[in-house]
Amino acid sequence: MSEKLRARVLVAGAILAALALVGAYLAAGGSSYAPEKTQDPCKPRPWRNPQGLEEIAQQFSLSALDGAACKLGVSREALARALATPEARERFSKKYGIDDAKLAQAIRAGLVRAVNDAEKAGALSPLLAGPLRTTVEQIPLDQAIELVRDARSALGGLQTFLGPAGGFLEELLP
């Protein structure tokens, strides 16, 4: 092989090897290997198969978080972390300049959205949704946070509160 040809083969081989590697990694999804983007909390999020108290409570909490986050202009994920402990809430308030009154207002709005979403998804009867909506519109901040964190207990508590109505709530839930 002549010297000129050997030089050309070397350069061509290098180009082929480089293109093959980059092409193979691109084909394997190298350009999209990144953390998944979080969803805009203002966009509606469909309820997944809400059956039974546990599932409804899950979806209720997530809808409430979305609604509150949308109102505050933060991500659902940042708000969820903020509600974990009083210290986390304080850090969140400082970082985003959100006081308790604004937070309470947002969480109440989130809870209203959760009631609406539950009703729309057929997970909550209009008979129950109406009074629940009225209640959450006036709920104090700490209780509102507790309702987001633990909707199951609250909904279960509502069932207990209904007392003589017994399985009434279960009838209202799908």
Added chain:
Amino acid sequence: MGLVLADSSVVVLALPDIYRDLDTSVAAVTWVLISFNLVMALAAVPAAMIARRVGPGRAAAVGLAIFAGAGLACGLSDNLTTLILARCVQALGGAAAVTAALELLPATVGSEKRAAVVWATAGATGAALGPAVGGILTQLISWQSIFLLQVPLALAAAVPILAVARHEAATGILEPELRRTGRPHLLANIALAMVSAAIAAALFLLVLLLIEGWRLSPIGAAIVVTVMPLAAILGSRLGPLVSSARARAAAGAILVSGGLGGLALLPKAEVVLTLPPQILVGIGLSLVLSALTETALGGRAPQAIHGGWTISARHAGVVIGLLALTPVFTADIAQQRDDAINAGTAVILDSPVNPLLKIELAQRVADRLEGEDGKVPTLGPAFEPLPSDAGERAEVEELRGELQDQLNRGATHAFSPSFGLAALLGLLALIPIGLSRKRDVEL
């Protein structure tokens, strides 16, 4: 030569340990690496001139002694300032030893041309070997051992040179020879600087990705990056098959860029996927560094001065690469950390586990991430204790896996733009390599 040039990259794997031991910042600790390369870049040509004036034997012997003494000071440093100062002195000694070695080599290997090839190959192999050796020593002994071990090695290298130094002292240096200095090969040196910047990024960023991103131990990372010097050895076997230095330089730059492109597009956080890019970078760096060094030295006298220019160009490239890419990388990792925290929280929120546990987990994971100062944490402790209910435990374990995946994605993606920029730098080196065709019959 190899010892000194390995030193420019040898501390890469030790930086996390130095950072912890000396209680400093990430930005400050990178100066342990940058200072050495900066002083090498600035001192190489003046050191070569001194070597010409006092004699290469004496310059190399004194240079190695300074290198060894400063190495001892580095190993005994208990604060960052002393360590950086000692590294600067070490680079001064290293610059004198490396440039003088080029004047001494023809007597050992037979000709100036052969000496240039040996000198260039030793430089390329040393640079590629540095991180692996440093990582193994850091893990097995300590970061200080990297420097302390250099002391006997440098002194041992100085012993045979002493005879040359004595001879020079007896015979003196010929004054007319000192005045014959041609202009440096500008295009080859510019290309060397650009390729060196890209290679520095490959070594530095890959090691950071493995240790800080994927949580490998220094020795684990050292074993992984050993692929690069092994491939460089393969590349040094390929080199002699093609006599055109321009073709070898172009092929090398393309391979380095292709390898860096592969690292920028890693499709998963798996060590095995770093091997093909490392093979390309290793072969490429061997081809391009030796071809450009030979070109810069070819037919030029005195060799030490032109060797000094190549050392200066290479280390300036390393400094530029580190200074240009570190801010890009730092900004990206901060952004990716936030994205990973949010993606991880989203995974937790959308999981079927108990809502109370969800919010608690989200906060614990975020706390671990924030407490790790940019590193990707091991998530195990955030999930302890696991729920006692078997079903719930399985859900939490699955959740932990998904979450770790999001973090790995974040850590890997944080390095992509920097690797991509480094690949671009490698490709840009093709411009001076191509232009040199008009200037030289054979680059």
